[in-house]
Amino acid sequence: MKNNNLYKYILNIADNTLILGQRLGELCGHGPSLETDIACTNISLDLFGQTRNYYQYAAKLKGKNCTEDDIAFLRKEHEYLNVLLVEQPNTDFGYVMVRQFLFDVYHLLFLQELQKSKDQTLSAIANKAIKEVSYHYRFSSDWIKRLGDGTEESHQRTQNAINDLWTYTDELFHQTETDKSIIEEGIGVNTLKLKEEYYIRVNKILQDATLEIPESKYFQKGGKQGMHTEHLGHLLSDLQYMQRTYPNMQW
Amino acid sequence: MERVRDRMKKNWPLWEVFVRSKNGLEHRHFGSLHAADAEMALENARDVYTRRNEGISIWVVESKHITATNPDNNGELFEPAKDKIYRHPTFYDLPDEIKHM
Numbered sequence: 001m002k003n004n005n006l007y008k009y010i011l012n013i014a015d016n017t018l019i020l021g022q023r024l025g026e027l028c029g030h031g032p033s034l035e036t037d038i039a040c041t042n043i044s045l046d047l048f049g050q051t052r053n054y055y056q057y058a059a060k061l062k063g064k065n066c067t068e069d070d071i072a073f074l075r076k077e078h079e080y081l082n083v084l085l086v087e088q089p090n091t092d093f094g095y096v097m098v099r100q101f102l103f104d105v106y107h108l109l110f111l112q113e114l115q116k117s118k119d120q121t122l123s124a125i126a127n128k129a130i131k132e133v134s135y136h137y138r139f140s141s142d143w144i145k146r147l148g149d150g151t152e153e154s155h156q157r158t159q160n161a162i163n164d165l166w167t168y169t170d171e172l173f174h175q176t177e178t179d180k181s182i183i184e185e186g187i188g189v190n191t192l193k194l195k196e197e198y199y200i201r202v203n204k205i206l207q208d209a210t211l212e213i214p215e216s217k218y219f220q221k222g223g224k225q226g227m228h229t230e231h232l233g234h235l236l237s238d239l240q241y242m243q244r245t246y247p248n249m250q251w
Numbered sequence: 252m253e254r255v256r257d258r259m260k261k262n263w264p265l266w267e268v269f270v271r272s273k274n275g276l277e278h279r280h281f282g283s284l285h286a287a288d289a290e291m292a293l294e295n296a297r298d299v300y301t302r303r304n305e306g307i308s309i310w311v312v313e314s315k316h317i318t319a320t321n322p323d324n325n326g327e328l329f330e331p332a333k334d335k336i337y338r339h340p341t342f343y344d345l346p347d348e349i350k351h352m
Contacts, residue, residue: 033263035284035295042298139294146287 003061006119008081009182010061011071012224013114014054015082018072019232020103021047022239023090032093039139040096046132053125073243077233078226085168087223087232094147094157098165101140105201106172107133109194118186141205148209155210162206163214170219172198179224264313266292268300271308278310286311 024044031037055068062071085103090096111133114126147158173191175183182188203213222228242249263285269278281300286292292311301309320328332338 033285035286035299038302039295039298042302142290142294146291 005178005181006187007058007061008178009188010054010058010122012081012176012179013110014051014058014071015080016086016103016107017047017054018051019080019082019235020086020100021045021051022235023086023088023099024096026090026238027096036093043100043136043139046129046136050125050129050132053128057121057125069243073240077228077236080223080228080232080236081226082223082232083168083171084220084223084229085165085171087229087235088165088168089231091161092157094154095161095165097140097143097147098158098161100136101144101205102165102169102202103172104133104137104140105198105205106194108137109197109201110189110191113189113194117188122187144205144211145209148206148211158209159211162211163216166214166216167218167220169198169202171221171223174221174224176224263287263291264315266296266311267314267317268292268296269310269312270296270300270306272306274307278308281305283314289313 021044024040024047027037027040028044029037031040051072052068055071058071059066059068085099088095088099108130111126111130115123115130117123117126144158147154149155173195175191179188179191183190206213220229264287265283266286266289267283268281270281271278281296284292284295284299286295289311292313293309296309296311300306
């Protein structure tokens, strides 16, 4: 395929929104209250909408009758290129919100830069997604403050989630060889430039929330090269069930 | 066993939601929801009541601040108006040229 690098780069972006959207979708009917249930599934649908835009573009690059559904449902685990953060499970509402917050801060900074991409399709998708993601960020950072500065129990659970998920933050800025060549072409986002601003914003909200910033310097990565935690396989068995059981089914 | 009254205290208070669907129209009552405070009530209202593009402005007010008439008093409050049809301007002959009345 001619544009193989660009194809992979798009999957890197879109697999994040697909997998996080699926995680949030798992809360449908299981949210802590009717209102937060709807809010989380609303965010999920925003992310699926963005994913579709990216996959439709990727399918066009791939050609040969490839569709967005093929890309979403018919790849193997190691072919998904999302970061490890988004596949982490919904342990409790604290984890759901911390995972969302740590991703939203990055996602917003990333889309602001992607708007300037030389690739007009990616720039247009970013432009459309940014309003949605601004709201996601507002929602999750608000909840981090409520939970962190809330009751003793909500504080402790949120702190546990921060401590556990912190190790997945550095990967957001990791650049693969594919990333580097796409950045050089003026299409991709140089994530290294976002890193400082990311931690400033995250630390500010955590301080407001009276939460401690972990000191750990050990970070996990691998998702962007298809090496995932044990959680992704289980998620995919849910996500892919219908297409695997009834191939080519549609509704 | 936990008493219902104690359990209710732990729940978020109820809020009434009013949505303006477009400029020039008044805010209308859309429904109610639970939230810990006004800001959360606005965000919840945004997700529960405007996700299908129903609104451009939202008001919320905690339900306890609304004073309502008692349905038991409906007879004395509202029925006396029923047989006073002369309070409606229905006895005028309108010229045909006037539309939209």
